Each structure stands twice: as C-alpha cells, then as structure tokens.
Amino acid sequence: MTQYIVLSAILFTIGCVGVLTRRNAIVVFMCVELMLNACNLAFVAFARQHGNLDGQITAFFVMVVAAAEVVIGLAIIMAIFRTRRSASVDDASLLKY
C-alpha cells in the first residue's frame, strides 16, 4: 500500500519540478498532466485501502476535468502561438510591463 503512495508522491514531485523548469508551454502542460495522474494513482490506491469505490469515482472525475482542461489549455497555447509565433512560456510576459 505504502509503495503506491510513495510512487504517487515521486511522480507528483517530478511533475512539479517539470512545471518549474521547462520552458515549452506544451511540456509544462504535460507535467501538469503527470501531476494529475499521480494524484489519480493515490486516489485509486486509497480506494482499495478503504474498500469503497469513492476514490475510483474521484479519479474518474479528475480524468474528465483533465480532459476539459487540456482542451482549453491547448486552445490557449495555439491562440498565443498564432499571435506571438512562440510556444515558450517566457514570451507570454505582456502583463509584466
């Protein structure tokens, strides 16, 4: 049981570091997905731990919300790319000035 949660924590941490270090907006987005997946693993593991299906239902909802989020996020990345010709998160800094 513990090993699943530890794996989930490791994957979540890797996703976190990826979001902080990578510059390409798509890769940053992939790291967010990795973090969501790590959480899902914890939910499913805890569902088995407690012997009811609420954890699996929650993981299912997380997947649905992640799908919606990916659709919107990628559309935003594409819109930014069309106007600024770049998918780097450093270039989208208009609010800074």
Next chain:
Amino acid sequence: MTFWILAPIMVAAALGILFVRKAVHAALLLAVVMISLAFLYAVLDAPFLFAVQIIVYTGAILMLFLFVMMLIGVDAADSVVETIRGQRVMAVVLGLLFGSVLVLGISQVTFGVVVGLDEANAGGNVPAIANVLFSRYVFAFEATSALLITAALGAMVLAHRERLTPKAGQAELAAQRMRDYAEHGKHLGPLPSPGVYARHNAVDTPALLPDGTAAESSVSRVLAARGTVRSAPALADDIDDVRRQIGDPTSMPETSGKAGAPATTEEDVQK
C-alpha cells in the same frame, strides 16, 4: 510484482520528460507513464479506470498533445536561457525537498490493513461504479456535463479566427496580377521552373538567365529562406567546365546526377 516492474519504468520515463529536449519525445515518455499507470489501476482492482486511462488519456489527450505539437511545429525546442537567474537549481532543490518531505511523511504513516475491493466489486467493477456514480455523485456527474460543454465551446471560441478581409477568389487574383503588370511591370505568366540549364534540374538549383546570372524567382522561397539554394557563380564555373569537356572530344564528360546518363546530348558534341 507488477508494481516493482512498472514503478522504475514510470519514474525513469517521468524523469526523462524533465530532460529530453524535444516536446515529441516528452509526449512519448508521458505515454509510457500513462500506460504503466493503467496497468497499476488494473492491479489495484480498478478495471474500469484501466480502460478509461488507456482510452481517454493515452488515446485522446496525448493524441491532442501531438496534434497541437504538429500545428505549432515539432522542432520548437526549449530555450536554454534562464529568465530568472538560478531558477532551475532552485526548482530542483525545492523539488527534492518537497519530494523527500512527502516520502518521509508517508513512510511514517501506518495505513492499517488493506480492506480490498472484493466486497465492493462483488457484482463487477463497472456496475458498482455506476451504482455510486448515478446515486451519490449524480449532481457532480451533471455538473461535469456542463463543464464539458463549456470546454468545447471555449475551445471553439479560442481557436476561431475571424476573417477580416474577404477571401480572394480566382477573379480577384487575376485582376491583381494584371494590375501588378500594369503598374510595376511584373511578369504576367507563371514563374520560371528551377534548374533548366544543362546538368542540373534539381529544385534547389536556380535557372540561369542568358547572361549566366541566376533567376531568383525560379527557386522556391522556402528553400531560399533555409539557405539551401546552390549559388549561381559556382554553377557558371560548372558551365565553363562542361564546355571545356565538350570541346575536348577524347575525354568523355563526367556524368552527374543519374548514374550512367551522359551529361551531353549528341547535338552538343556535333557543335
């Protein structure tokens, strides 16, 4: 057992996402993580989530990532310049701290006896999930439908681009071409084809004008932008070379391009 095989693969693939340069490779590594995760769901008595993980995540979401990457350009590599000094080092240190705190915290918790899903899954996992989903979580389920419709609409709004000028049809293009000819003297006919001189007929070889200079408009603009167009003076030298070889009938001219194809025609030799 399955866990101890899959966990190292997952961690290695996830670490790979941090280090690979190309976004496509990151997407493929993420696919490895997600498929392994699906098998872990199967081990954890969640066959429904196993299927959903493979169909929705690796099937739909990752393909969406790849599609967008195709539109944006696969070679959009990461920039190595740091906008905040030392950000990467700080991020890695913070990540290590965070991870070790999490792992230490988890290792100190005792979870007790694993109850297992045998009882909950007694009538099958999918009917059991359906029972819970459509009774206790039915409002969340309905809210999800609203969320999905909003997401679809939002994607359409964000990806839509309004056409500001009417689309130019064939008539407008022809009129524009005639106007260019009348005002700037621009050539009316089609562009010259590339490399119609002697030995070269590759698309990266500009056609030569009668005075030996290259016709710029004969080469695709894409090739010119990439800088792979062969230079005209070099080609002119080549022409002299060929001419010298033709003038000397004892030595057969070198062949180039297609193997065995002579570089001269019979007419040239007779001259």
